[in-house]
Amino acid sequence: MTRFALVGASGYIAPRHLKAIKDTGSELAAALDPFDSVGILDSYFPQAEFFTQPEIFERYLYDAQRQGEGVNYVSICSPNYLHDAHIRMAMRAGADALCEKPIVLNPGDIAALKEVEAETGRRVWTILQLRAHAALEALKARLDGEGGGKREVDLSYITSRGTWYLRSWKGRVEQSGGLATNIGVHFYDMLAWMFGRIEHVEVHQRTDTVCAGYLELERARVRWFLSIDPTYIPTELSAKGQRTYRSITIDGQEIEFSEGFTDLHTEVYRRTLAGQGFSLDDTYEAIATVARIRCAPLVSPAAETGHRFLRS
Known part of the structure; x- marks a missing residue:
């Protein structure tokens, strides 16, 4: 049985990792969280051991390794700015690291x-779950087969958050990397996976609750908009109580991928255990992109590069 430890057991994303560990027939030996x-x-x-102090948790990992009962993987669900340190701790304790996105905040750390x-x-290894989404895998296969020139893409993602968000580490750029890094990194990975290397980055708006701009990739031109502000959710959906809105159009055609998110972490775990997970090289382009978005000067959008939510 594959043995895991987990860092960040009280976090928002931890239950998806716990479920994936269980669903793959693996065992959780120990968990760490200051809370x-x-x-x-x-x-x-x-039956998992639990620690609130990283020094004692790390000692547990070393002792288990020396006794021939070490863990094979450490799943990392801690705040973004701690990922790098926890990945290093895992590897030096003799385990592979399976880390939530963003794997690090800056490409040099990779x-x-x-x-x-x-x-x-x-x-x-990292969690790039959109690459495991069946509808998006099929879309990529179709686009690769069609070839052709650059596609016109519009990406909109609104995921409503309460006041707690900006008062937590997620609202501090030096800890989360900012909005594009914290809620958007997997979308930039998806775009690079589908359309190739990112060649040009523009940022048109960057506040605590909204980030929007334009990307040019090898095979696509992308207008993107990210927000945690529920007022941007389309009126007809908001009236139904919907608090999340995902939309991707390619050459004017809406891409439906709202279903199929439930077990994506489990699928990524299965691939990782089979040696077919997502590596540091896989995640590099997305990390480099969000770092550029974080630091780029704001520019006014041209008519063809501005997202429709900014125009309205």
């Missing part, structure tokens, strides 16, 4: 982690 409100563990792995991979012989 002790982790009763969710009882629903999945009530090169540094590859050095630790070489030193330890362990691997770093």
Whole structure:
């Protein structure tokens, strides 16, 4: 049985990892979180060891390894700015790291982690779940088969958040990387996966609650809009109580992928356990893109590059 440890057991995304560990027939040996409100563990792995201090957790990993009972993977669900440190801890304790996105905040950190991979012989994997979405896999296969010139793409993603968001680490750019990094990184990965390397980046708006701009990729021109402000949700959907809105159009055609999100983490775990997961190289383009978005000067959009939500 594959043995896991998990960092960030009280976090929002941790239950998806706990479910994936269980659904793949694996075992959770231990978990770490500075907060002790982790009763969710009882629903999945009530026998797992639990620690609130990273130094003691790390000692547990080392002792288990020396006794021949080490963990194979450490799943990392901690705040974004801690990912790099927790990945290093995992590899130096003899385990592969399976880290939530964004794997790090800056592309230079990826090169540094590859050095630790070489030193330890362990691997770093990440969760790029949209690459495992059946509808998007089929779309990519169709687009690859059609070839042709650059596509015209509009991406809109609104995921409503309460006041807690901006008062937590997620609202602090130095810790989360900002809105585009925290809620958008997997969409930039999806775009690069489908349409090739990102050649040009523009940022038209960047506030605590909205980030919008334009990307030019090898095979697409993309107008994008991200927000945590529910007032941007289309009126007819908001009236039904919907608080999330995802929309991607390619050459004016809406791409339907609202279903099929439930088990994507489990599918990524299955691929990772089979040695077919997503590596540091896979995630590089998205990390480089969000770093550019974070630092780029704001520019006014041209008529053909501005997202429709900004125009309205």
